[in-house]
Amino acid sequence: MLFISNIMIWKTNPAARRAWRSLMLRLNSATAGLSSGPGSWDRSDGLSCVSAEKPPHMPVMLKEVLHYLDVKPAQVVLDMTFGGGGHTKAILNTVPEVTVLALDRDPAAISLAQQLAKEHSGRVKPLLGRFSELEALLSNMNIKSGSIDAVLLDAGCSSMQMDQEERGFSLSKDGPLDMRMDGERYPDMPCAADVVNTLDQQALASILTAYGEERHSRKIASAIVEARRVNPITRTQQLASVVAGAFPPSVLYARKDRLQRRAHIATKTFQALRIFVNDELNELHKGLCVAQSALKPGGRLCVITFHSLEDRLVKRFLQGHDLSNLDRYHFSQNKQGSRKKKLVDESSERNKSSYWFPVKRKVVSPEKDDVRENPRGRSAKLRIALRR
Numbered sequence: 001m002l003f004i005s006n007i008m009i010w011k012t013n014p015a016a017r018r019a020w021r022s023l024m025l026r027l028n029s030a031t032a033g034l035s036s037g038p039g040s041w042d043r044s045d046g047l048s049c050v051s052a053e054k055p056p057h058m059p060v061m062l063k064e065v066l067h068y069l070d071v072k073p074a075q076v077v078l079d080m081t082f083g084g085g086g087h088t089k090a091i092l093n094t095v096p097e098v099t100v101l102a103l104d105r106d107p108a109a110i111s112l113a114q115q116l117a118k119e120h121s122g123r124v125k126p127l128l129g130r131f132s133e134l135e136a137l138l139s140n141m142n143i144k145s146g147s148i149d150a151v152l153l154d155a156g157c158s159s160m161q162m163d164q165e166e167r168g169f170s171l172s173k174d175g176p177l178d179m180r181m182d183g184e185r186y187p188d189m190p191c192a193a194d195v196v197n198t199l200d201q202q203a204l205a206s207i208l209t210a211y212g213e214e215r216h217s218r219k220i221a222s223a224i225v226e227a228r229r230v231n232p233i234t235r236t237q238q239l240a241s242v243v244a245g246a247f248p249p250s251v252l253y254a255r256k257d258r259l260q261r262r263a264h265i266a267t268k269t270f271q272a273l274r275i276f277v278n279d280e281l282n283e284l285h286k287g288l289c290v291a292q293s294a295l296k297p298g299g300r301l302c303v304i305t306f307h308s309l310e311d312r313l314v315k316r317f318l319q320g321h322d323l324s325n326l327d328r329y330h331f332s333q334n335k336q337g338s339r340k341k342k343l344v345d346e347s348s349e350r351n352k353s354s355y356w357f358p359v360k361r362k363v364v365s366p367e368k369d370d371v372r373e374n375p376r377g378r379s380a381k382l383r384i385a386l387r388r
């Protein structure tokens with residue numbers, strides 16, 4: 001039976017990777033015999049793709065991206081995360097005769113790209129797929145290595161994904177606990193509900209620690225396991241209540257985000273599950289590798305990330321660390337013994353022949369006015385490098 005066989009099972013953290021394998025095994029046996037067709041798994045829970053008419057995502061650090069990408073007329077740009085197309089549209093509108101290769105793993109985003117392609121005949125080439133599938137997509141289009149002038153990677157998920165309760169990303173809106181960016185393409189891929197209902201307590205705690213940097217991971221994992229004994233956890237608000245139930249009411253909104261707004265205690269749990277379900281760190285690394293081979297010498301790369309796990313990975317990649325085996329990287333406690341986790345390179349070896357020349361040594365952060373206008377971009381970090 002072809003279940004989940006085409007899913008990337010490799011993970012950046014050994015405990016999380018073990019968890020993923022165990023999930024695969026359990027799902028494979030749990031779903032054996034239920035298939036209604038090759039590789040299918042009944043998903044009659046109303047999951048549907050985002051309508052193309054929904055208001056698109058507000059692009060983050062648009063001014064800065066246009067400035068640092070520095071696209072010239074008739075150049076070829078690769079937008080690896082088309083989303084609502086905000087960055088792509090701005091490039092098309094400011095640079096004459098530019099061609100944009102527009103990738104996204106989410107079919108809903110690609111329908112928007114197809115619409116835009118009609119409006120800009122020949123100048124937008126929509127590409128449906130993941131970073132890990134991009135090399136093959138480019139090769140199918142006969143796009144040679146070292147031929148792209150600029151690459152943009154705006155990591156994470158879009159407002160269109162967050163705002164659609166049926167996608168199950170948001171803890172403030174009730175929906176099926178899904179969180180898959182491309183569940184429509186890969187219906188066999190486990191969703192967040194599969195993760196919380198199937199993994200053992202220790203594996204869940206590892207995921208919350210590794211991908212959510214959640215200090216209370218064990219307490220939350222225990223609450224999840226306790227709750228699912230009574231009823232499977234299938235809805236976003238149900239999960240939020242289970243997590244909240246593990247804490248006294250006074251601390252439910254005790255954490256604050258960068259804008260000093262109160263954040264729900266389950267926020268990090270949701271982040272961790274999303275990263276795990278979509279294999280985001282591994283995908284990010286793959287995306288950076290494709291950008292490295294696709295860009296021509298002197299070509300520019302702009303990467304926007306939204307949390308420290310992603311930013312550390314990008315920083316080290318651009319510094320020339322060999323991340324080809326992310327197993328060598330692990331999350332360890334910092335010197336002060338604080339429980340904050342840090343991505344460290346065990347070998348401390350840096351590959352001296354970095355393929356990148358940093359345009360800015362430090363990250364670029366959004367301006368205060370931009371954050372006021374677009375609070376979702378508050379934690380964005382932009383790194384810019386030139387391909388040597």
Ligand SMILES: C[S@@+](CC[C@H](N)C(=O)[O-])C[C@H]1O[C@@H](n2cnc3c(N)ncnc32)[C@H](O)[C@@H]1O
Pocket residue numbers: 056057058059060080081082083084085086087088103104105106109129130131132154155156157158159181283284
């Ligand atoms: C933050 S949004 C991009 C927003 C876009 N820059 C705009 O201005 O509208 C990130 C997008 O990247 C896509 N994405 C995330 N991981 C991906 C991956 N591994 N491969 C391809 N697309 C991915 C998501 O589906 C989402 O649409």
